[in-house]
Amino acid sequence: xxxxxxxxxxxxxxxxxxxxxxxxxxxxxxxxxxxxxxxxxxxxxxxxxxxxxxxxxxxxxxxxxxxxxxxxxxxxxxxxxxxxxxxxxxxxxxxxxxxxxxxxxxxxxxxxxxxxxxxxxxxxxxxxxxxxxxxxxxxxxxxxxxxxxxxxxxxxxxxxxxxxxxxxxxxxxxxxxxxxxxxxxxxxxxxxxxxxxxxxxxxxxxxxxxxxxxxxxxxxxxxxxxxxxxxxxxxxxxxxxxxxxxxxxxxxxxxxxxxxxxxxxxxxxxxxxxxxxx
Ligand code: SAM
Numbered sequence: 001x002x003x004x005x006x007x008x009x010x011x012x013x014x015x016x017x018x019x020x021x022x023x024x025x026x027x028x029x030x031x032x033x034x035x036x037x038x039x040x041x042x043x044x045x046x047x048x049x050x051x052x053x054x055x056x057x058x059x060x061x062x063x064x065x066x067x068x069x070x071x072x073x074x075x076x077x078x079x080x081x082x083x084x085x086x087x088x089x090x091x092x093x094x095x096x097x098x099x100x101x102x103x104x105x106x107x108x109x110x111x112x113x114x115x116x117x118x119x120x121x122x123x124x125x126x127x128x129x130x131x132x133x134x135x136x137x138x139x140x141x142x143x144x145x146x147x148x149x150x151x152x153x154x155x156x157x158x159x160x161x162x163x164x165x166x167x168x169x170x171x172x173x174x175x176x177x178x179x180x181x182x183x184x185x186x187x188x189x190x191x192x193x194x195x196x197x198x199x200x201x202x203x204x205x206x207x208x209x210x211x212x213x214x215x216x217x218x219x220x221x222x223x224x225x226x227x228x229x230x231x232x233x234x235x236x237x238x239x240x241x242x243x244x245x246x247x248x249x250x251x252x253x254x255x256x257x258x259x260x261x262x263x264x265x266x267x268x269x270x271x272x273x274x275x276x277x278x
Contacts, residue, residue: 002066002091003032004059009192012057012087016079020193024077025125028056031190035063041183041201042121042147044068049115051140053106053122053132056080058087060123065095068119072112074102106132109139116142123149126195130154130170137177137206138214147183147203155182155200162265168228172221175266176214178204212270220273224261232264233257240277249275 004012009030012018020026029035038060044050048068055061055073057080064071065088075081081103089096100113107128120136120143129150136143150158153166158174159182160167174180183203188194210217223239224232232255233247240246247257253275255268264272 001032002062003035004030004057004062004087004091005032006030006192009057009059012083013192016083018079023127025054025127025129026056026077027123027126027191027193027195029059029123029190030192032063034186034190035060037184038121038123038147038149038201039063039067041203042119043145044119044121048119049117050119050121051112051117051136051143053120053136054125055084055101056123058084058091060121061099062088062092064121065092065098068098070098070100070114072100072102072114072117074104074106074109074112076103076105078103107135109135111139116140118142118144120146120148126151126154126197130158130174133158134170134173134177137174137204144206145204146178147201149186149199149201151195152185152198152200155202158202162268163263167262169221169225172225172264172266172269173218174204176209176217176270178206180204210267210270212274216273217266217270221261221269224264224269228261230260231258232261235261245277249277252276 009028044067049070050064050068052073055075061073081101084101088099156166157170159180160171181203183201186199224235227235232250233243236246237243240249250257253272
């Protein structure tokens, strides 16, 4: 079997003298069944070019290489990036030429080498999960689908619909690019070291973005949620120039100035961003 077991992860870590860091969100999957589940849930097939962020020791990478035509793995840690080709050559030699490792901070990614990627599958470093996801959706427009493992609480926020308690900036921005949904829960024991939070799976399918300008829309989203307890009229006063100007623009977009930002969907925000200024 090519997938890494707990014993494999342990022996690789010992040989590399690895000390997983919290800063880089290094929690490695030690359970082949979890990897199989992730690959199955992601729906990755033989036609897919997959981008993975944070391959770590290669637990998920090996599972992806078993099915995809190509995997581009973006890793920030030079030791892990350096070791990955050898791990794949050892465990899955017939697929080794399908892997390309990129040593880079995913938060600086503007593209990936080779054919346009179609799917994004990752067990994301938890402290940068949302910005990494949004960055890839922005900079890799060929991505059609994806599955990411994130902190359970972040998963809830990403998929939250308007009006719910966890709805906020990550929800609206992710929903600009894609239909985003919960795709399962993951316990702590499938990782080494075990994190002190539960994890959740989030699947996405790219959608036609709303009509309007993305940056202008994200600016109004940031303003609306910066003061989420206030009415939109008050919260958007700075953004519009004054409370009266905010009220005017809200009315022009057909939105109640007394409402709160958390009731607006991404299409409402897009409409508001392009509403005429008197
Ligand atoms: N995919 C592996 C697994 O499932 O076992 C490891 C996942 S671990 C949660 C996160 C990985 O992301 C680590 O390998 C870490 O070094 C890497 N990483 C952290 N920050 C990163 C960044 N900004 N860009 C790219 N990789 C990053």
